[in-house]
Amino acid sequence: MKSGSEKKKRLASWKENFADVGAQLFNYLFILLASLLIGAIVILLSGKDPIAAYVALFDGAFGSGLKFADTLDRTTIMILAGIAGSIAFRTNIINLGLEGQLYIGAFAAAWVGFTFHGLPSYVHIPLCILAGVLGGALWTVPVIYLKLSWNIPVLVPTLMMNYIAIRFTEYLIAFPFRDPGAPMAGSPRLAQSARLPRLIQGSTINIGFILAILIAIIAFWFLFKTKTGYEMRMVGLNKDFAAAAGIPVNRSYILALTLSGGTIGLGGAMMIMGFFGRFLGGFSPGYGWDGFMIAIIAQNHPIGVLPAALFYGGLANGAMAMQSATGVPQAVVAMVKGTLVLSVTVKVFIEGMRKRLQQWVI
């Protein structure tokens, strides 16, 4: 008797969960279509065919096995950037410094990669990765100091640190570590032992992608299954309440920023070790900002980051193909991304509309 009602309850809650997931999917579908529609209108206004453009975009991203593999390679950095954004957001830290942390992490990894020679790969690669993570994490230290000692919100300082990081790495490759043989301003090449092994011939996809997925799973486990992760989320929900409950608020802030910086620093290391093979000035077209948007779209859920990152990876990879095939400028993709984020912010509104729709239907 008792177990029967329990079963019913469980079934009911499962049903509720299912309806919830369905509602979420509806939301995303609606938002996605709305963004693509706005993109289509813009393309139409400039006198081009939106359907041909989107077909070319899709074909460029997923059209063949190798194209898909390249898209997955782009997804690596998107995943790590999205995780970095999510970890900070969960603790209610708006880390606008992802871009700068990415540059510093990438340079630190590159430095270890081109300075040391003759190491075996199984030593060199982990060393480079460690340098990338530390670089990204340590770049947040000034921001942490300002926040904890002087109660200065992280918003402006993290952003200022971006400009400083980009200029600083530009300086490093223009003077102390300049490689005169590089095609554009860049550091010397990494030693072969520091390059990430590729997974498929003919594509740039490498073990970094697998690592990124592992990081997403670890981030999920850390945020939702450990005490420290729980504490960080509580601080994010209400820091006064968390403090009253004896949760170490400052420690959570420190962790949020350093883990966030470390994750995107790892992403920078992956890009340099897997794709570029040397540090190039201005190598990121805004991956930090992409990560920020991915985190918002995924509602700061590490597993939700995966599909969002794939979508962004596809957009990034397909945009070029679209431009060369149909003459529609790549920038249209940036507009679609912007619309997407703006639509997600009004989720509340969309949620309300869905409920009204449901009332009509039923």
Place this chain on the structure above:
Amino acid sequence: MGNIDIRSVLTLALIASSFRMATPIIFATMGGIFSSHTGIFNVAMEGFLLIGAFFAVYGSVQTGSPLGGMLFAIVSCLLASLIFAILHLELKANPIIVGLGMNIFAIGMTNYLLTALLDSTGVYKSNLIIGFTQIQIPVIETVPVLGDLVSGHFPLVYIAFLTVYVVYLILYKTPFGFHLRSVGEKIDAAESIGVNPKKMKYYGLLVSGLLCAFGGTFLSLSYLNLFGEGMVAGRGWLALAAINFGGMRPVPSMIGCLIFGFMDALAVRLQQFGLPSQVVLMLPYATTIIVLLVSAIIARKKRMAGIGKQDDVDVSVATSSKKVEV
């Protein structure tokens, strides 16, 4: 590098160009003060400046006049801030996220329109862009020192400083300003005297859009007549730092802007002396962080001093630091 004569760096021209560099930041700061007083920390100003700068150039090319360009900038920035206001106030979206979304959207949009409307990528430079011309003030122009500092600027530089005064008057000397500030300080009290907080928040955001249009126009139609993707270079964020520095009061915030403007001008000047551009271009951003730190230290000292004699607690500083916290 060590043999730079300080006297050849710190010239009157440097001070004069500090005014120029501070101008767009002053416009954004004054706009941001309006929205901050209604309790909205406007992080979209970076995007508004970019939109303003782009449409000023486009409008100038279309109409053949800098004023026409400015009109385009004003209309587009008002529209952008109206979208921001609707997303936040009507659709209840988080203002910080909307603001950041607006910035990203602004980058995408100007980037796209640059290709679609002006057929160029990255930078648009053309003889078709008609910019403002400098104003030589008669009489003052011939006075030594003063003439160098005050005369020969672009009209928007004078308007920026005038705006500071006007914003001060509106906020502190009119009933409208009192009502606006009451919304940010004590929303219940504001409602009890019949102020509509939502309406005030609309005003705050629209004014910040309007003034960012002026700032954006200055960026692209004065001194250099061009539009470049990265031309705003964080000035919308420097404005937020300046508002924080000045505790949302117009004149102290303007001083913050002048500090940033000076650092900008100094960076350009030091480059001419052969210092690596990458290093000197860090100056304004590093200064911002230091300014934030210094203002936090000063605020804490004031509060400490206030604890002794309870009546003299500086309310404006205490409330402003609370409001700006995110």
